[in-house]
Amino acid sequence: MSSELRNASKTLLKLSKKRIICTLNHRRCHSSFPTAVETAEKLVQPRSKATFNDPFSIVSHEMSNLAKNIASLIGSGHPTLNRVSSYYFEAEGKNVRPLIVLLLSKALSKIPIEERNRIPIDKSDVSDQPQYKGTPQATSIAGNSVDDSISPLQILHGINPRVILDPLSKPMDKLPQFDSVNGILPKQRRLAEIVEMIHTASLLHDDVIDLSDSRRGRPTGNIAFTNKMAVLAGDFLLGRASVAIARLRNPEVIELLSTTIANLVEGEFMQLKNTVLSNNESTISNDGETKTIPSATGKVPIQDDGFSVDVDHQTNVDAAFEYYLHKTYLKTASLMSKSSRAAAVLSGSQDVVIENCYEFGRNLGLCFQIVDDMLDYTSSDLAIGKPSQADLKLGLATAPILFAWKEKPELGELIGRKFKNPGDIEVARSAVDEFQGVEKTRLMAEGYCLKALENLRVLPESDARSALELLTNSVLTRTK
The missing domain is CATH 1.10.287 (Helix Hairpins)
Known part of the structure; x- marks a missing residue:
């Protein structure tokens, strides 16, 4: 084998x-x-009977209970809030992020326990499972159940302790005990749920910002419930996720997941600016509206179109690609990479494994979003479950148009004004076809895919690692 x-x-x-x-x-x-x-x-x-046809089958039990467990985390005392915050969980999504966490956690469990001693493995996680008997179990700050509160319950109950409306302020249904055959720790299962909650919150916010009207084959949260409710529901999900993060009781993991929330916002601000060409900080442009930022002195700031004409074309293109990849990391790869690292930290693995798990998530996340940007040019609305060719309409300069700009410098003016003039979108789309922007974008994605596969080789050979390899390759071939 x-x-x-x-x-x-x-x-x-x-x-x-x-x-x-x-x-x-x-x-x-x-x-x-x-x-x-x-x-x-x-x-x-x-050779055994336990074969798998797709990565989901390796962790099918955990994935099938994902939505149910999240529902127990996000319930509130307000029926409408419950409806809005659970709206995206009702539709069939990719669930790629929790799947990565669970498969990676199972693959990490194949590392011998004596090689997983960077932090003590929690007693409450593994109880008396045979493979952990006899191993040193020092008292750890991460030592209590993810279901137990840190603050006294009477404080979390709020004003009226007799009315418990908040599921996070009362004992919740216990997670299944550690399974010696499965190998996934309860804290890693909760990590997968937290990651999906953070991701879904970002979708609610993004759809408001991007004025989207469809996702996963049905109206977006902002269309179904109004912008205000969608924004508040996203905030609510982040609040629930933050409590669940704290109950993991691991400072490093808390730091990792908290920064992913900040990264999502940073990435969104980078996307609003669009490219490094837009270096004017005296005005803000979004959704076709430009506003001048009031200065502290009351003076009107000097206007600047932000287009750098004194720098050679290749330098501008290189800077734009660097900006694009950094924005892509913040918006997509950060959550994948830091949750992968968090899964490795919770497993007690050594630094070399933790670093490769982080790099795996980073490379896979970049590959995932680059493919997503490519599909925006190649897929229909029905295929991807949301409007296609939306990036150009939003004024976004993603990899396909950047590759075309590299060959056709005059596209820089269109990129700088976010394709807002009549005919700009048609000219840009034609240039992408002429200079093989989509094909070059696919090659870029394949490069990150190969790097992610290389990162996985630090893990022992197992069905879970094989499933991760298949999942990584499937990112390139997906059509939605």
Whole structure:
């Protein structure tokens, strides 16, 4: 089995490189990524009856209970708030982020316990499971159940302690005890739920900001419930997630997850600015409206269109790509990378494993969003469950148009004014087709995919690691 898995990884790498070379030479290549995934899947199928056809099956029990467990975390005493905050959980989503956390947690459990001693593994997590008997279990700050409150309940109850409306201020349903066969710790399961709550809160806010009208095949929260309710529900989810984060009782994990919330906001502000070309900080432009920021002295600031004409074109393009990738990290990859690192921290793994888990999430997150930006140019509204070609309409300069701009400098003026003039969008779309912007974007995504696969090799060979490899490759071939 060990040699077969090694051969599978080599096969994936060879076929991936072959595809890249073929694309670069603009030739038709018969070895597609789906073929690579199919070939690898056949090679890594375990001989036991417990085979898997997709990554979900490895953690199907945990994933099937995800929405139910989240519902127990976000309930409030207000029926309308309950309805709005649970709205996106009702529709079938990708659930990629919690899936990554759970698969990674299962893969980390295959590391021998003596090699997972960076922090003490919580007694409350593993109880008396055989594989943990006899191991040193020092008292840890992370030592109490994720279901137990830190503050006294009478304080969390609020004004009227006889009316308990807040599920986080009372004992909740206990998480299942640690399963020695499954290997996922209760704190890692709660981590997966927290990650999905943070992500969903960001969707509620993003749809208001972007004036979106559909997501996951139905009206967005702002359309169904108004902008105010959608924003408040997103805030509520972040508040609930913050309490659950604190109850993980691990300072490093609390720090990691808290910064992801800040990163989401930072990334959104970068997107509002759009590109590094827009260096004018005296005005704010959004949704077709430009406002002058009042100064402390009351003087009117000097206006600047923000377009850097004194810098050579290549430097402008390089700076724009750097800006785009940093924004992409903050908006998408930060949550994937820091939650992956948090899963490794909770497992007690050593620093080299923790670093590779972080890099895996970072590379996969960048690949995921770059593919998403590519699909905006190639997929229909029905296929992706939201309006297609929305980025240009929002004035966003993503990878496809940046690659076209590299070859056609005059596109810089369109990018600088966020494609707001009549005909700008049509010119930009035509340039993307002319200079193979979509194809070059796919190559960029494939590069990050290969890096993510390399990061996974620090983990022991297992079904969970194989499932993570299949998941990583499927990000490239997804159509929605």
